[in-house]
Amino acid sequence: xxxxxxxxxxxxxxxxxxxxxxxxxxxxxxxxxxxxxxxxxxxxxxxxxxxxxxxxxxxxxxxxxxxxxxxxxxxxxxxxxxxxxxxxxxxxxxxxxxxxxxxxxxxxxxxxxxxxxxxxxxxxxxxxxxxxxxxxxxxxxxxxxxxxxxxxxxxxxxxxxxxxxxxxxxxxxxxxxxxxxxxxxxxxxxxxxxxxxxxxxxxxxxxxxxxxxxxxxxxxxxxxxxxxxxxxxxxxxxxxxxxx
Amino acid sequence: xxxxxxxxxxxxxxxxxxxxxxxxxxxxxxxxxxxxxxxxxxxxxxxxxxxxxxxxxxxxxxxxxxxxx
Numbered sequence: 001x002x003x004x005x006x007x008x009x010x011x012x013x014x015x016x017x018x019x020x021x022x023x024x025x026x027x028x029x030x031x032x033x034x035x036x037x038x039x040x041x042x043x044x045x046x047x048x049x050x051x052x053x054x055x056x057x058x059x060x061x062x063x064x065x066x067x068x069x070x071x072x073x074x075x076x077x078x079x080x081x082x083x084x085x086x087x088x089x090x091x092x093x094x095x096x097x098x099x100x101x102x103x104x105x106x107x108x109x110x111x112x113x114x115x116x117x118x119x120x121x122x123x124x125x126x127x128x129x130x131x132x133x134x135x136x137x138x139x140x141x142x143x144x145x146x147x148x149x150x151x152x153x154x155x156x157x158x159x160x161x162x163x164x165x166x167x168x169x170x171x172x173x174x175x176x177x178x179x180x181x182x183x184x185x186x187x188x189x190x191x192x193x194x195x196x197x198x199x200x201x202x203x204x205x206x207x208x209x210x211x212x213x214x215x216x217x218x219x220x221x222x223x224x225x226x227x228x229x230x231x232x233x234x235x236x237x238x239x240x241x242x243x244x
Numbered sequence: 245x246x247x248x249x250x251x252x253x254x255x256x257x258x259x260x261x262x263x264x265x266x267x268x269x270x271x272x273x274x275x276x277x278x279x280x281x282x283x284x285x286x287x288x289x290x291x292x293x294x295x296x297x298x299x300x301x302x303x304x305x306x307x308x309x310x311x312x313x
Binding site: 013017049056163165166167209237 | 267303
Protein backbone atom coordinates (compact mmCIF):
# COMPACT_ATOMS: atom_id res chain seq x y z
CA UNK A 1 0.00 0.00 0.00
CA UNK A 2 1.05 3.62 -0.52
CA UNK A 3 1.00 6.00 2.38
CA UNK A 4 1.81 9.67 2.86
CA UNK A 5 3.41 10.59 6.19
CA UNK A 6 3.64 14.25 7.19
CA UNK A 7 4.91 16.00 10.31
CA UNK A 8 4.84 19.60 11.43
CA UNK A 9 5.88 21.88 14.26
CA UNK A 10 8.62 19.76 15.79
CA UNK A 11 11.37 22.34 16.14
CA UNK A 12 12.54 25.42 17.99
CA UNK A 13 15.31 27.91 17.25
CA UNK A 14 18.02 25.67 18.71
CA UNK A 15 16.90 22.24 17.48
CA UNK A 16 17.20 20.20 14.30
CA UNK A 17 14.62 21.15 11.70
CA UNK A 18 11.37 19.31 10.98
CA UNK A 19 12.80 18.16 7.64
CA UNK A 20 15.66 16.39 9.37
CA UNK A 21 13.27 14.51 11.68
CA UNK A 22 11.07 13.59 8.72
CA UNK A 23 14.06 12.23 6.84
CA UNK A 24 15.08 10.19 9.90
CA UNK A 25 11.61 8.62 10.09
CA UNK A 26 11.80 7.71 6.39
CA UNK A 27 15.28 6.23 6.81
CA UNK A 28 14.12 4.22 9.84
CA UNK A 29 11.20 2.74 7.88
CA UNK A 30 13.66 1.51 5.27
CA UNK A 31 16.19 0.25 7.84
CA UNK A 32 13.49 -1.77 9.61
CA UNK A 33 12.45 -3.32 6.30
CA UNK A 34 8.96 -1.88 6.55
CA UNK A 35 8.99 -0.33 3.11
CA UNK A 36 10.62 2.09 0.67
CA UNK A 37 10.31 5.85 0.89
CA UNK A 38 10.42 8.69 -1.60
CA UNK A 39 12.15 12.03 -1.05
CA UNK A 40 10.86 14.40 1.60
CA UNK A 41 9.04 17.50 0.34
CA UNK A 42 8.65 20.85 2.07
CA UNK A 43 5.27 22.58 1.86
CA UNK A 44 4.88 26.26 2.65
CA UNK A 45 1.81 27.19 4.67
CA UNK A 46 0.18 30.52 5.48
CA UNK A 47 2.34 33.17 7.10
CA UNK A 48 0.17 35.04 9.59
CA UNK A 49 0.74 36.52 13.01
CA UNK A 50 -2.08 34.42 14.49
CA UNK A 51 -0.22 31.22 13.59
CA UNK A 52 2.43 30.28 16.19
CA UNK A 53 5.13 28.91 13.83
CA UNK A 54 8.81 29.06 14.77
CA UNK A 55 10.12 30.97 11.79
CA UNK A 56 8.68 29.79 8.47
CA UNK A 57 5.52 27.64 8.90
CA UNK A 58 6.22 24.72 6.60
CA UNK A 59 5.48 21.02 6.92
CA UNK A 60 7.41 18.00 5.65
CA UNK A 61 6.03 14.93 3.88
CA UNK A 62 7.14 11.71 2.18
CA UNK A 63 5.46 8.82 0.39
CA UNK A 64 6.18 5.21 1.38
CA UNK A 65 5.37 1.90 -0.23
CA UNK A 66 4.70 -0.54 2.58
CA UNK A 67 2.98 -3.83 3.34
CA UNK A 68 -0.30 -3.17 5.14
CA UNK A 69 0.92 -5.17 8.16
CA UNK A 70 3.48 -2.42 8.75
CA UNK A 71 1.05 0.50 8.88
CA UNK A 72 0.37 0.36 12.62
CA UNK A 73 4.05 -0.21 13.57
CA UNK A 74 4.99 2.80 11.42
CA UNK A 75 2.40 5.03 13.11
CA UNK A 76 3.54 3.81 16.54
CA UNK A 77 7.19 4.35 15.67
CA UNK A 78 6.64 7.86 14.24
CA UNK A 79 4.48 8.84 17.23
CA UNK A 80 7.09 7.71 19.73
CA UNK A 81 9.85 9.34 17.67
CA UNK A 82 8.06 12.70 17.67
CA UNK A 83 7.49 12.49 21.41
CA UNK A 84 11.15 11.82 22.14
CA UNK A 85 12.87 13.87 19.43
CA UNK A 86 10.72 17.00 19.01
CA UNK A 87 12.12 20.15 20.55
CA UNK A 88 11.07 21.69 23.82
CA UNK A 89 8.24 24.16 23.29
CA UNK A 90 7.19 22.65 19.97
CA UNK A 91 3.67 21.42 19.16
CA UNK A 92 4.23 18.36 16.97
CA UNK A 93 1.58 16.75 14.81
CA UNK A 94 1.57 13.59 12.70
CA UNK A 95 -0.62 12.71 9.74
CA UNK A 96 -0.62 9.32 7.96
CA UNK A 97 -2.86 8.66 4.97
CA UNK A 98 -3.47 5.40 3.15
CA UNK A 99 -3.62 6.84 -0.37
CA UNK A 100 -5.36 3.87 -1.92
CA UNK A 101 -8.16 3.84 0.66
CA UNK A 102 -8.63 7.61 0.69
CA UNK A 103 -12.15 8.63 -0.21
CA UNK A 104 -12.65 12.15 -1.63
CA UNK A 105 -8.98 13.12 -1.96
CA UNK A 106 -10.15 16.46 -3.36
CA UNK A 107 -11.32 17.40 0.14
CA UNK A 108 -7.86 16.83 1.55
CA UNK A 109 -6.33 18.78 -1.32
CA UNK A 110 -8.76 21.64 -0.71
CA UNK A 111 -7.76 21.68 2.98
CA UNK A 112 -4.09 21.95 2.01
CA UNK A 113 -4.74 24.76 -0.44
CA UNK A 114 -6.85 26.61 2.12
CA UNK A 115 -4.03 26.30 4.66
CA UNK A 116 -1.82 28.36 2.33
CA UNK A 117 -4.28 31.27 2.43
CA UNK A 118 -6.04 31.37 5.79
CA UNK A 119 -5.82 30.45 9.45
CA UNK A 120 -7.32 27.02 10.15
CA UNK A 121 -8.05 25.38 13.49
CA UNK A 122 -7.51 22.00 15.11
CA UNK A 123 -11.29 21.53 14.98
CA UNK A 124 -11.18 21.98 11.19
CA UNK A 125 -8.36 19.43 10.94
CA UNK A 126 -9.89 16.81 13.22
CA UNK A 127 -13.25 17.16 11.48
CA UNK A 128 -11.80 16.39 8.07
CA UNK A 129 -9.51 13.65 9.37
CA UNK A 130 -12.48 11.88 10.96
CA UNK A 131 -14.57 12.24 7.80
CA UNK A 132 -11.81 10.80 5.61
CA UNK A 133 -10.52 8.19 8.12
CA UNK A 134 -7.07 9.74 8.24
CA UNK A 135 -4.65 9.16 11.10
CA UNK A 136 -3.99 12.51 12.81
CA UNK A 137 -2.28 12.74 16.20
CA UNK A 138 -0.73 15.28 18.57
CA UNK A 139 2.61 14.56 20.23
CA UNK A 140 3.28 17.37 22.67
CA UNK A 141 2.62 21.00 23.46
CA UNK A 142 -0.60 22.38 22.05
CA UNK A 143 -0.62 19.79 19.26
CA UNK A 144 -1.25 22.56 16.75
CA UNK A 145 1.13 20.80 14.37
CA UNK A 146 -1.72 18.53 13.31
CA UNK A 147 -3.10 21.38 11.18
CA UNK A 148 0.07 21.73 9.14
CA UNK A 149 0.57 17.96 9.03
CA UNK A 150 -2.86 17.42 7.49
CA UNK A 151 -2.45 20.40 5.15
CA UNK A 152 1.00 19.25 4.02
CA UNK A 153 -0.44 15.85 3.14
CA UNK A 154 -3.08 17.50 0.98
CA UNK A 155 -0.46 19.63 -0.74
CA UNK A 156 1.77 16.63 -1.45
CA UNK A 157 -1.28 14.89 -2.88
CA UNK A 158 -1.69 17.69 -5.44
CA UNK A 159 1.66 16.68 -6.94
CA UNK A 160 2.33 20.34 -7.59
CA UNK A 161 3.56 21.94 -4.40
CA UNK A 162 6.84 22.34 -2.63
CA UNK A 163 10.53 21.69 -2.94
CA UNK A 164 12.33 18.43 -2.24
CA UNK A 165 14.39 18.55 0.95
CA UNK A 166 18.14 18.82 0.57
CA UNK A 167 20.09 18.77 -2.65
CA UNK A 168 21.33 16.19 -5.11
CA UNK A 169 24.93 15.08 -5.55
CA UNK A 170 25.40 14.89 -9.30
CA UNK A 171 28.42 12.92 -10.53
CA UNK A 172 29.05 14.47 -13.94
CA UNK A 173 31.51 13.29 -16.56
CA UNK A 174 31.77 16.62 -18.34
CA UNK A 175 31.31 20.24 -17.44
CA UNK A 176 28.96 21.44 -18.73
CA UNK A 177 26.89 18.27 -18.51
CA UNK A 178 23.75 17.49 -20.54
CA UNK A 179 20.04 17.13 -19.86
CA UNK A 180 20.37 13.44 -20.74
CA UNK A 181 23.02 12.87 -18.07
CA UNK A 182 20.96 14.70 -15.47
CA UNK A 183 17.97 12.49 -16.24
CA UNK A 184 20.08 9.44 -15.33
CA UNK A 185 20.08 10.60 -11.70
CA UNK A 186 17.71 8.39 -9.67
CA UNK A 187 16.11 11.34 -7.84
CA UNK A 188 15.50 13.48 -10.97
CA UNK A 189 12.42 12.56 -13.02
CA UNK A 190 12.33 15.51 -15.40
CA UNK A 191 14.48 18.46 -16.46
CA UNK A 192 12.68 21.57 -17.66
CA UNK A 193 13.23 25.25 -18.13
CA UNK A 194 11.73 27.46 -15.45
CA UNK A 195 8.42 27.95 -17.27
CA UNK A 196 7.76 24.27 -17.86
CA UNK A 197 9.15 23.65 -21.35
CA UNK A 198 11.18 20.48 -21.90
CA UNK A 199 14.68 20.88 -23.31
CA UNK A 200 16.46 18.70 -25.91
CA UNK A 201 18.47 15.86 -24.33
CA UNK A 202 21.75 17.19 -25.71
CA UNK A 203 21.28 20.64 -24.17
CA UNK A 204 24.44 21.68 -22.31
CA UNK A 205 23.87 22.48 -18.63
CA UNK A 206 26.27 24.15 -16.25
CA UNK A 207 25.67 23.18 -12.61
CA UNK A 208 26.56 25.42 -9.72
CA UNK A 209 25.81 25.65 -6.02
CA UNK A 210 23.28 23.14 -4.72
CA UNK A 211 21.15 21.20 -7.18
CA UNK A 212 17.57 21.11 -5.88
CA UNK A 213 14.34 19.78 -7.35
CA UNK A 214 10.68 20.73 -6.97
CA UNK A 215 7.46 18.71 -7.03
CA UNK A 216 5.63 19.19 -10.33
CA UNK A 217 2.99 16.86 -11.74
CA UNK A 218 4.04 14.28 -9.09
CA UNK A 219 7.62 14.27 -10.38
CA UNK A 220 10.91 15.48 -8.95
CA UNK A 221 11.78 18.18 -11.47
CA UNK A 222 15.10 19.96 -11.96
CA UNK A 223 14.39 23.48 -13.22
CA UNK A 224 16.87 25.35 -15.40
CA UNK A 225 17.22 28.95 -16.56
CA UNK A 226 19.25 30.42 -19.40
CA UNK A 227 21.79 32.88 -18.04
CA UNK A 228 21.63 36.03 -20.20
CA UNK A 229 25.32 36.71 -19.50
CA UNK A 230 26.68 33.62 -21.26
CA UNK A 231 23.52 31.98 -22.71
CA UNK A 232 24.30 28.78 -20.77
CA UNK A 233 21.52 26.76 -19.19
CA UNK A 234 22.03 26.58 -15.42
CA UNK A 235 20.24 25.01 -12.44
CA UNK A 236 17.87 27.45 -10.78
CA UNK A 237 19.10 29.42 -7.82
CA UNK A 238 17.55 29.62 -4.35
CA UNK A 239 15.91 32.87 -5.34
CA UNK A 240 14.30 31.26 -8.38
CA UNK A 241 12.93 28.46 -6.18
CA UNK A 242 11.69 30.66 -3.35
CA UNK A 243 8.11 30.55 -4.60
CA UNK A 244 7.88 26.74 -4.64
CA UNK B 245 21.42 43.96 13.54
CA UNK B 246 21.44 47.39 11.90
CA UNK B 247 18.60 49.12 13.74
CA UNK B 248 18.08 51.75 11.05
CA UNK B 249 16.40 49.14 8.83
CA UNK B 250 14.08 47.78 11.52
CA UNK B 251 11.03 49.23 13.22
CA UNK B 252 9.03 47.57 16.00
CA UNK B 253 5.70 46.09 14.94
CA UNK B 254 2.60 46.29 17.13
CA UNK B 255 4.01 43.50 19.30
CA UNK B 256 7.32 45.30 19.69
CA UNK B 257 9.28 42.92 17.46
CA UNK B 258 11.86 44.58 15.18
CA UNK B 259 10.50 44.28 11.64
CA UNK B 260 12.58 44.78 8.51
CA UNK B 261 11.32 47.68 6.41
CA UNK B 262 12.64 46.52 3.03
CA UNK B 263 10.33 43.54 2.41
CA UNK B 264 11.23 40.08 1.20
CA UNK B 265 13.23 40.78 -1.95
CA UNK B 266 15.77 43.33 -0.84
CA UNK B 267 18.59 40.86 -1.44
CA UNK B 268 21.64 43.17 -1.43
CA UNK B 269 20.67 45.15 1.64
CA UNK B 270 19.99 42.16 3.89
CA UNK B 271 23.23 40.61 2.63
CA UNK B 272 25.04 43.69 3.90
CA UNK B 273 23.17 43.71 7.21
CA UNK B 274 23.93 40.03 7.84
CA UNK B 275 27.63 40.50 7.05
CA UNK B 276 27.83 43.02 9.85
CA UNK B 277 25.65 41.08 12.30
CA UNK B 278 27.32 39.13 15.11
CA UNK B 279 24.11 37.15 15.77
CA UNK B 280 23.74 35.73 12.25
CA UNK B 281 23.24 31.95 12.25
CA UNK B 282 22.48 30.19 9.00
CA UNK B 283 19.14 28.34 8.92
CA UNK B 284 18.57 24.84 7.52
CA UNK B 285 19.48 24.59 3.84
CA UNK B 286 15.82 24.08 2.95
CA UNK B 287 14.80 27.37 4.53
CA UNK B 288 17.47 29.48 2.83
CA UNK B 289 16.12 31.60 -0.04
CA UNK B 290 18.92 34.01 -0.85
CA UNK B 291 21.92 33.24 -3.04
CA UNK B 292 23.90 35.99 -1.34
CA UNK B 293 25.39 34.52 1.84
CA UNK B 294 25.17 35.56 4.56
CA UNK B 295 21.71 37.07 4.42
CA UNK B 296 19.03 37.93 6.96
CA UNK B 297 16.71 35.95 4.66
CA UNK B 298 18.79 32.83 5.39
CA UNK B 299 19.15 33.44 9.12
CA UNK B 300 17.70 31.12 11.73
CA UNK B 301 16.61 34.14 13.75
CA UNK B 302 14.39 35.70 11.08
CA UNK B 303 10.70 35.02 11.37
CA UNK B 304 8.78 35.56 8.15
CA UNK B 305 5.77 37.86 8.22
CA UNK B 306 3.28 38.37 5.41
CA UNK B 307 5.32 41.22 3.91
CA UNK B 308 8.77 40.99 5.45
CA UNK B 309 10.38 39.38 8.52
CA UNK B 310 11.08 40.11 12.15
CA UNK B 311 14.48 39.64 13.74
CA UNK B 312 14.34 37.52 16.89
CA UNK B 313 17.81 38.55 18.14
